[in-house]
Amino acid sequence: MSPAASERAAPYWLTGPALLVFLGLVLIPLGMTVLLSFYDWGQYKGIVPEFTLKNWREVATDSYFLEIFLRTFRIAILVTLLSIMIGVPEAYILNRMSPGWRSMCLLAVIGPLLVSVVARTLGWALLLGPNGLVNQGLIAIGLIGTPLEFMFTETGVVVALTHVLIPFMILAVWASLQRLDPQIENAASSLGAGFVTIWRRVILPQIVPGILSGSIIVFALAASAFASPAIIGGRRLKVAATLAYDEFLNTLNWPLGAAVAVLLLVALVAIIVGSNRLIERRYAQVFE
Amino acid sequence: MSHLVLEGLGKSYGSAVAVEGIDLSVARGEFISLLGPSGCGKTTTLQMIAGFVPVDRGRILLDGADLAAVPPAKRGLGIVFQSYALFPHMTVAENIAFGLEMRDVPKAERESRTLEVMALVGLKGFADRYPRRMSGGQQQRVALARALVIKPSLLLLDEPLSNLDAKLREEMQGELRQIQRSIGTTTILVTHDQHEAMALSDRIVVMNQGRVEQIGAPDTVYDRPQTSFVANFLGKTNLLAAVADGSGHVAVDGFRIALPGAAAGPISLAVRPERLVLAEAGQGFSARITNRVFQGAHWLLSAESAAGALLLTRANDGRAVPAEGDTVAVSFAPADASLISERPSP
Numbered sequence: 001m002s003p004a005a006s007e008r009a010a011p012y013w014l015t016g017p018a019l020l021v022f023l024g025l026v027l028i029p030l031g032m033t034v035l036l037s038f039y040d041w042g043q044y045k046g047i048v049p050e051f052t053l054k055n056w057r058e059v060a061t062d063s064y065f066l067e068i069f070l071r072t073f074r075i076a077i078l079v080t081l082l083s084i085m086i087g088v089p090e091a092y093i094l095n096r097m098s099p100g101w102r103s104m105c106l107l108a109v110i111g112p113l114l115v116s117v118v119a120r121t122l123g124w125a126l127l128l129g130p131n132g133l134v135n136q137g138l139i140a141i142g143l144i145g146t147p148l149e150f151m152f153t154e155t156g157v158v159v160a161l162t163h164v165l166i167p168f169m170i171l172a173v174w175a176s177l178q179r180l181d182p183q184i185e186n187a188a189s190s191l192g193a194g195f196v197t198i199w200r201r202v203i204l205p206q207i208v209p210g211i212l213s214g215s216i217i218v219f220a221l222a223a224s225a226f227a228s229p230a231i232i233g234g235r236r237l238k239v240a241a242t243l244a245y246d247e248f249l250n251t252l253n254w255p256l257g258a259a260v261a262v263l264l265l266v267a268l269v270a271i272i273v274g275s276n277r278l279i280e281r282r283y284a285q286v287f288e
Numbered sequence: 289m290s291h292l293v294l295e296g297l298g299k300s301y302g303s304a305v306a307v308e309g310i311d312l313s314v315a316r317g318e319f320i321s322l323l324g325p326s327g328c329g330k331t332t333t334l335q336m337i338a339g340f341v342p343v344d345r346g347r348i349l350l351d352g353a354d355l356a357a358v359p360p361a362k363r364g365l366g367i368v369f370q371s372y373a374l375f376p377h378m379t380v381a382e383n384i385a386f387g388l389e390m391r392d393v394p395k396a397e398r399e400s401r402t403l404e405v406m407a408l409v410g411l412k413g414f415a416d417r418y419p420r421r422m423s424g425g426q427q428q429r430v431a432l433a434r435a436l437v438i439k440p441s442l443l444l445l446d447e448p449l450s451n452l453d454a455k456l457r458e459e460m461q462g463e464l465r466q467i468q469r470s471i472g473t474t475t476i477l478v479t480h481d482q483h484e485a486m487a488l489s490d491r492i493v494v495m496n497q498g499r500v501e502q503i504g505a506p507d508t509v510y511d512r513p514q515t516s517f518v519a520n521f522l523g524k525t526n527l528l529a530a531v532a533d534g535s536g537h538v539a540v541d542g543f544r545i546a547l548p549g550a551a552a553g554p555i556s557l558a559v560r561p562e563r564l565v566l567a568e569a570g571q572g573f574s575a576r577i578t579n580r581v582f583q584g585a586h587w588l589l590s591a592e593s594a595a596g597a598l599l600l601t602r603a604n605d606g607r608a609v610p611a612e613g614d615t616v617a618v619s620f621a622p623a624d625a626s627l628i629s630e631r632p633s634p
Contacts, residue, residue: 186340187373189360191438192390201386205377285377285418 030265037258047254055259065243065260069267072240075157076223082162083218084211087169091210092203094170095177110167117164117227124160125151125231152234160228165221169214176210177203208283216272223268240264291316291351291474292337292442298345299332306332307498310346317472319465321485324495325521330478333495334444337476339363350441361390366435366473370447372427374419380406380430381415387438405437408467425456432464436471443468443475449484461487482522486510494518511560512626519558519628526564527628528557528595538625541573541594545622556628561588563624564600566610572619577610593618 037055040048059065094105112120127133128150135147150156180203181187188198226241233239238246240260247257290313297310307329314320322330335341337348339360348355355363375383381402388398406412409429419427428448435443448464449457465488468475479485485492486506494501494509494517502509502518513519516527530540534552537544547557575593587609591598598618602609610616 181369181371181373183369183371183373184375186338186360187367187369187434188375188386189340190338190363190365190367191387191434192361192364193386194361197390202375283377 033258034262036255037262039255039258041253041255046252055256058256059259059263068238068243069240069263071154071237072223072264073267073271075154075161075229075239076219078154078158079161079165079222080215080219082158083166083169084215086162087166087214088173088207088211090166091170091173091177094174109170112164113167118231120164121160121228121231124156124163124228128156128159128232151232152236154233154237156232157229157237157239160232161222161225164225164228165218168217168221169211172214172217173207173210176207180206205283206286208279208286212276212279216276220268220272224264290314290349291318292476293349294333294337294346295349296346297333297336297343297348299329299336299341300344305498307336308345310495310500312493312500312503314474314476316474319468319475319477319488319490321477321479321489321492322495323479323482323485323492323521324501325480327497328495329498330480330495331446332498334446334476334478337442338365338367338444364438364440365442365444366438366440367444368428368431368435368446368448370450372419372431372451374427374430374434376419378418379415380411380417380419380422383419383430384434384437387434391438401437402433405433408436408471409433410463424452425460428452428460432467436467436473440473443473445475445477447479448477450479450481457484464488486522494521496521511624513558514626514629516556516558516628519626524561524599526559526561526596526598526600528559528598528625530555530557530595543573543619545620545625547622547625547627550627558626558628559620559624561599561601564598564618564620566600566602567617567619569617572617574615575618577612577614577616580609580612591616591618 036047038051038053040050040052040054042048090109094102094109097105115123125132129135130147130149130151132150134150135144138144138148139146150159184202184206185198188202193201224241225239226245229237229239230242230245233242241264244257244260244264247253247260251257292312292314294310294312297307298305299307310329310333312320322333324330332341336343337355339355339358343356350363375386378386381399384402384405385398388401393401402415406415409432411426411429411433414422414426414430419430422430428451431448445464449460452460461484477485477488489506491503492506492509493503496517502514504512509518510522513522513525519525519527528540530538532538532547532550532552532555534550536546536548538547538550538555538557539545540557573593573595575591575598577589577591579590581588582604584604586604587602589598589600589602589610591600600618
């Protein structure tokens with residue numbers, strides 16, 4: 001091979017291994033799942049490789065599935081909003097800290113990611129249960145008479161998921177805050193802007209990309225989360241991920257489970273790409 | 289009455305003193321430079337005037353009123369930052385109009401004043417550009433326009449030209465000077481560039497280690513440095529070891545000149561390289577040329593003498609230039625020598 005030709009081939013060789021992994025571990029299983037969702041299934045005959053729209057018709061028309069999907073995205077939206085509301089100020093404060101304190105607080109922020117999902121979620125269950133610390137504390141100070149329902153409620157799932165996913169928001173927003181000119185607040189303040197105006201007119205528009213990328217990660221992970229909804233939501237409160245799991249492993253109706261999983265993926269991609277487009281257009285100057 | 293007065297201004301970070309005992313009074317319309325090496329406290333001083341850094345000791349008076357309790361947003365000062373700190377998500381016109389918007393200036397007036405100031409700084413036709421689509425020099429003009437449009441009582445410039453290349457910097461210096469003259473805003477410039485300070489200012493405040501070394505007009509500070517720091521920081525200089533007899537005369541290695549004001553004993557004299565001249569034998573003190581460098585319009589000569597190492601320039605005017613190793617007589621006019629007083633170290 002001539003040197004020029006081998007230089008031209010280099011990118012392919014360099015990306016080849018990763019491409020193979022991606023192909024083998026993501027694209028092929030994904031394609032097989034899509035295919036599976038068009039297969040037939042029966043209680044006694046099992047999976048039959050015959051093309052049918054039965055699963056899709058069932059998922060699209062049965063209000064049971066609609067309810068689960070609505071719940072899934074309601075939870076994901078709430079978790080994303082909560083992460084923005086708590087994470088953005090937290091990232092701002094983190095950014096203003098002295099380096100020593102900042103690294104300590106960063107560790108505390110990333111902490112949840114270092115604990116296994118199951119252990120962390122069980123911890124939440126202990127805390128939020130009818131006899132958990134939160135309820136006991138609230139009863140002790142006389143705020144409530146009977147234990148609040150956290151376990152097996154959407155509120156509980158939202159609280160637990162927010163705790164798990166908020167580091168992604170904080171890190172994304174922090175990264176965009178670091179790109180801000182350190183004097184930009186002083187500049188706005190010297191021109192007569194108060195704290196609220198500085199935030200609204202100067203800081204927020206500049207960190208929109210960070211909030212957006214944080215939101216995409218949080219939203220996607222919240223909508224496809226399994227462990228937290230499974231443990232805190234329990235059997236009563238199904239979301240798309242636990243539904244697919246049940247179809248696969250309890251009902252053994254793999255084709256229906258595949259249809260649910262594919263629908264979840266398609267809906268996620270559509271929502272994320274759509275909102276991304278919308279926000280990028282709205283804040284076009286910041287994304288250059 | 290002075291427009292801006294600093295009284296015994298001081299600032300410490302923990303046990304480290306950043307600024308100490310700054311006394312300065314600035315007349316209306318004056319252009320003042322705070323000049324010094326990095327870490328000399330000039331930026332801290334500016335930040336205290338702007339209100340970004342709280343004052344630990346002393347007072348700042350603007351038009352006679354103490355600024356201590358006035359937050360930065362209410363001081364009404366125009367500030368140009370070293371990094372310009374433009375709002376990247378706003379157009380040039382939006383950047384400039386921001387301060388007017390904060391003051392609730394009606395839209396029509398806002399637009400006319402924005403256009404006016406854009407013409408002043410030479411930004412006509414750039415209204416709808418975004419800052420990141422502009423060169424450093426243009427961004428600098430936007431920053432200046434944004435600070436000027438609010439008609440500030442004081443214009444503070446924090447190393448505004450340090451991010452520009454040499455040629456552009458010189459151009460901007462001229463323009464800055466001319467704009468400041470035409471609008472007459474009292475201006476304080478922070479810089480570490482002696483040429484910039486000398487070219488722009490009415491008066492220079494030379495700072496070192498948080499203190500003021502000398503305040504004066506550029507030529508005075510250059511010609512009559514009062515401390516060895518000033519003598520060395522502003523241009524090249526020769527510090528000559530000399531002995532004063534206490535009765536108005538000073539001797540440099542036997543070369544006697546009349547220089548009143550020196551107490552008897554060893555002293556230092558500062559003489560600029562261009563003021564040292566080669567004299568007839570016996571009419572100066574002797575020195576041995578150690579090196580000579582041709583620089584086109586003049587020669588740069590290094591020499592050794594009993595009074596210390598010397599640096600002198602000699603115009604390339606066709607006369608013979610002493611060679612390396614030659615022994616020459618060096619002298620200077622009494623008026624060209626400054627008596628250096630050493631500031632007791634804190």
